[in-house]
Amino acid sequence: MGPARVAPASLIALGGVALLSVAASVLRTVAGGQDLNFDLVAYHFYTGHSLFQERLALDFMAAGGQGYQPPLPYALLAALDRAGVPPLASAVLHACLHALNLVALLVLARQLSRGTPAEGDRLLVALFWLAGAIAPVYWSLVGTSFADLPTSALVLGGLAFAAASLPAHGAGAAAPGRLALGALLAGAAAGLRPHNGIFVVAIAGALLLLRFPDRKEKLRAFALFGGVAAAAGLVCLAPHAWSLYRHFGNPVFPFFNGVFRSPDFLPVDLPLTGFVPSSLIELLALPLRMATYRQWVYAEVPLPDVRPAVLAAAALAAALVWTYRRQTAPPSPQRSLVMLFFALALLLWLATSANGRYGVALLLLAGPVCGVLLQRVLPRRYVLAALGGILLWQGALHETFFKQSRYASGHWSGRYFDWNLPPELVREPATYLSFGFQTASSLAARVHPASRHLNLVGQVSIDIDQPGARRVRQMIDAPDLPLYGVFDFYYTQQQDPAARSIKRYFAEHLQRWGLDFAEQPCSLVAFRDVPVEWHRVDIFFSIYPRGNPPRLIVCALRPAAARDREAALERYRRFERTLGPLLVACPRLLDPRSISIVRVHGQWLVSSLATLEYRLEVDDEGNFAMQMMRPPYAIARLGKLGAGGVATYDADCATWFARLAR
Numbered sequence: 178m179g180p181a182r183v184a185p186a187s188l189i190a191l192g193g194v195a196l197l198s199v200a201a202s203v204l205r206t207v208a209g210g211q212d213l214n215f216d217l218v219a220y221h222f223y224t225g226h227s228l229f230q231e232r233l234a235l236d237f238m239a240a241g242g243q244g245y246q247p248p249l250p251y252a253l254l255a256a257l258d259r260a261g262v263p264p265l266a267s268a269v270l271h272a273c274l275h276a277l278n279l280v281a282l283l284v285l286a287r288q289l290s291r292g293t294p295a296e297g298d299r300l301l302v303a304l305f306w307l308a309g310a311i312a313p314v315y316w317s318l319v320g321t322s323f324a325d326l327p328t329s330a331l332v333l334g335g336l337a338f339a340a341a342s343l344p345a346h347g348a349g350a351a352a353p354g355r356l357a358l359g360a361l362l363a364g365a366a367a368g369l370r371p372h373n374g375i376f377v378v379a380i381a382g383a384l385l386l387l388r389f390p391d392r393k394e395k396l397r398a399f400a401l402f403g404g405v406a407a408a409a410g411l412v413c414l415a416p417h418a419w420s421l422y423r424h425f426g427n428p429v430f431p432f433f434n435g436v437f438r439s440p441d442f443l444p445v446d447l448p449l450t451g452f453v454p455s456s457l458i459e460l461l462a463l464p465l466r467m468a469t470y471r472q473w474v475y476a477e478v479p480l481p482d483v484r485p486a487v488l489a490a491a492a493l494a495a496a497l498v499w500t501y502r503r504q505t506a507p508p509s510p511q512r513s514l515v516m517l518f519f520a521l522a523l524l525l526w527l528a529t530s531a532n533g534r535y536g537v538a539l540l541l542l543a544g545p546v547c548g549v550l551l552q553r554v555l556p557r558r559y560v561l562a563a564l565g566g567i568l569l570w571q572g573a574l575h576e577t578f579f580k581q582s583r584y585a586s587g588h589w590s591g592r593y594f595d596w597n598l599p600p601e602l603v604r605e606p607a608t609y610l611s612f613g614f615q616t617a618s619s620l621a622a623r624v625h626p627a628s629r630h631l632n633l634v635g636q637v638s639i640d641i642d643q644p645g646a647r648r649v650r651q652m653i654d655a656p657d658l659p660l661y662g663v664f665d666f667y668y669t670q671q672q673d674p675a676a677r678s679i680k681r682y683f684a685e686h687l688q689r690w691g692l693d694f695a696e697q698p699c700s701l702v703a704f705r706d707v708p709v710e711w712h713r714v715d716i717f718f719s720i721y722p723r724g725n726p727p728r729l730i731v732c733a734l735r736p737a738a739a740r741d742r743e744a745a746l747e748r749y750r751r752f753e754r755t756l757g758p759l760l761v762a763c764p765r766l767l768d769p770r771s772i773s774i775v776r777v778h779g780q781w782l783v784s785s786l787a788t789l790e791y792r793l794e795v796d797d798e799g800n801f802a803m804q805m806m807r808p809p810y811a812i813a814r815l816g817k818l819g820a821g822g823v824a825t826y827d828a829d830c831a832t833w834f835a836r837l838a839r
Contacts, residue, residue, distance in 0.1 A: 206320025210586035224617035225255030238687035250324030292509030309544025335363030364406030368413025383517035585724030613665030666728035675778035
């Protein structure tokens with residue numbers, strides 16, 4: 178028996194779902210306002226433009242470590258911007274592409290219903306699809322610059338074609354054409370967005386675990402899928418990886434530098450995220466925590482999702498029912514493949530990131546999987562009631578938190594990053610050293626294209642005696658290029674009175690590099706005023722900004738006096754020696770191989786790639802505290818550092834994290 182053919186009625190239903198998905202996605206995008214998410218500002222915009230404007234030879238860490246990701250997923254955004262397409266039209270086009278996720282989801286919902294009483298039941302299949310389509314992570318990302326939705330559409334499409342290559346019922350060989358097409362899509366998703374590699378592994382693992390009538394058929398299917406997926410991934414990733422290898426000696430620079438050992442970065446592996454459950458209790462509680470209105474549970478913004486808790490309960494009930502009522506009829510190969518994929522991918526996702534954006538394909542598929550499991554343990558009328566309740570509950574959450582679930586956004590305008598720049602920055606090449614966790618990399622597409630860009634202080638700050646310092650020194654010493662410091666305006670909005678003057682706040686850190694502020698005043702760079710015609714869209718959809726739009730302070734720099742540099746270096750070395758015992762005592766917080774020390778007025782800021790979510794703050798009297806670098810930005814006073822040693826309120830560093838959490 179070969180793979181099932183698609184009936185005309187199914188194609189009509191698929192077309193209707195496609196239109197509905199596009200319309201809803203576009204409406205959500207327009208009503209959400211112009212995308213200004215943190216990552217768009219920090220590296221998405223820069224990364225897309227780097228595909229059209231070679232930056233590797235000019236810049237270094239301009240958009241932080243994330244800016245070296247494959248640029249293809251951001252190419253459409255950059256191409257439309259270069260063509261003068263306004264952000265509203267660009268976002269609508271992105272939303273149309275993102276809606277392909279929901280089209281593929283309907284195909285998968287139908288495949289999951291194969292061999293069950295739901296097969297042929299249009300109402301049940303529609304509810305299965307809706308239970309997935311209502312996933313809040315999708316509606317928070319749709320129309321934005323994040324690469325997760327375009328590539329998750331490839332993952333879901335690849336899974337759907339892989340399942341469609343199998344017979345709908347009974348046993349039979351896989352259709353090689355459909356299986357190869359599925360592998361092509363899944364492999365491309367991994368090449369464009371390496372986080373998706375877990376889904377390629379999950380599909381391949383599901384093929385190995387699936388029952389085939391002939392063992393040779395199983396091995397042929399596995400080899401075909403693995404070979405085509407690997408080739409597709411290499412085609413998408415290899416050109417960029419080769420460029421990184423030529424420039425830095427690491428094909429995935431700066432990631433996995435503990436393996437590749439590029440001389441331009443610290444010899445450590447960057448952590449992915451802090452969402453991975455740290456204990457069995459956290460793991461078991463995760464489905465319930467995902468239903469709460471809290472930040473940093475499985476996404477940076479609060480995205481309450483009740484479906485994982487229902488899914489966990491349905492899975493447990495289905496397992497108990499199966500224990501007492503073993504199924505005798507052979508299961509549908511299509512349904513088995515999708516269910517095996519879901520189980521394997523879920524385990525891999527939880528172990529590697531547990532980040533909702535990286536697992537959006539899973540969170541969409543969770544709805545149909547939950548529906549199928551409910552159908553296994555409940556009569557049809559109760560399944561309808563349960564799914565209806567889930568949709569109403571989740572829909573109410575969407576309505577309640579419609580604005581809050583969106584990443585940072587602003588009013589619609591005529592152009593992304595329409596900076597009001599001084600004319601000389603556009604007219605003449607220069608070197609820009611930026612200071613801020615949210616980098617100033619978006620300037621690269623707006624200032625003179627021969628300019629050079631470096632994020633000196635940010636999520637990964639570079640010190641004078643660390644790998645990468647040689648490149649920094651070369652950029653600072655580049656002849657005939659004016660030098661500018663670019664500072665996040667919001668540094669000056671802190672409670673610390675010294676921060677109100679950016680020249681006072683960062684003077685000593687610049688002196689460590691042999692630099693100082695020039696005498697001329699700094700310039701405040703912000704977005705141009707939005708043309709009045711775009712306000713009509715804002716008024717119609719009641720759009721108001723979520724989060725602060727980026728603003729920059731641009732200051733001319735000059736060489737520092739020799740005595741000032743020597744004094745700054747001596748103070749820095751003295752603090753390094755004082756910090757030494759604490760590095761030995763607290764490797765979980767402060768990995769000695771990846772320490773970053775930033776000097777601001779009257780204070781040292783100490784961070785480490787051991788964990789990007791915390792940093793130490795030490796004042797000149799030696800009092801030190803630990804601050805959480807994500808909401809709620811809590812801070813805990815810990816003790817005192819001095820030349821004679823470390824005196825803390827609690828010498829056990831492990832308790833510091835618990836204190837901060839409280």
